[in-house]
Amino acid sequence: SQQGEEDPQALSIQEGENATMNCSYKTSINNLQWYRQNSGRGLVHLILIRSNEREKHSGRLRVTLDTSKKSSSLLITASRAADTASYFCATDEDSNYQLIWGAGTKLIIKP
Amino acid sequence: EAQVTQNPRYLITVTGKKLTVTCSQNMNHEYMSWYRQDPGLGLRQIYYSMNVEVTDKGDVPEGYKVSRKEKRNFPLILESPSPNQTSLYFCASSLGVGTTEAFFGQGTRLTVV
Secondary structure: OOOEEEEOOEEEEEOOOOEEEEEEOOOOOOEEEEEEEOOOOOEEEEEEEEOOOOEEEEOOEEEEEEOOOOEEEEEEOOOOHHHOEEEEEEEOOOOOOOOEEEOOEEEEEEO | OOOEEEEOOEEEEOOOOOEEEEEEEOOOOOEEEEEEEEOOOEEEEEEEEEEOOEEEEOOOOOOOEEOOOOOOEOOEEEOOOOHHHOEEEEEEEEOOOOOOOOEEOOOEEEEEO
């Protein structure tokens, strides 16, 4: 299964700034999810947005979904050093049996 | 506590020596899968299982075997490991595919020399 695309591949910002990362996919989806991975550790689920939703919030996270552009964005507001991690999107496009994963965005928060 | 437990966390082995990485979940999830993660290649699915006794190949199944005799366990077997299987491995489980969150194990860092 082909990977979705995420950009940027890497992002370095100052603590306190907002971080935005994007995910694009190829075909229709039912759901899109975002996950965080601290270096070498297991992925942790952040948020799931359904195809009939346009925006979802969870604490400092804001996810948008634009099905017409086949893209989603993850915004982390007021970033902290602990937000340093890689962020992945995953969709159920084209399949009832597999998640399709993006390549990930590596986020570095500078103190 | 809901969790996926993988063992071992780290393993160094020699080419050709059979090994098993165990995976167990305590959430009664039907769907389980194995991934490998390599620098620059992201997450690639090795095998998945929709339920007990039902397993299917993912994107990179060559050199691996799995079994699903019980709902909670989904071991990954490398019958004859080779250096190109050196990687970081993750087991994951979920109620369904994409409809609910997936829970990941902490990972197994395997080195084959």
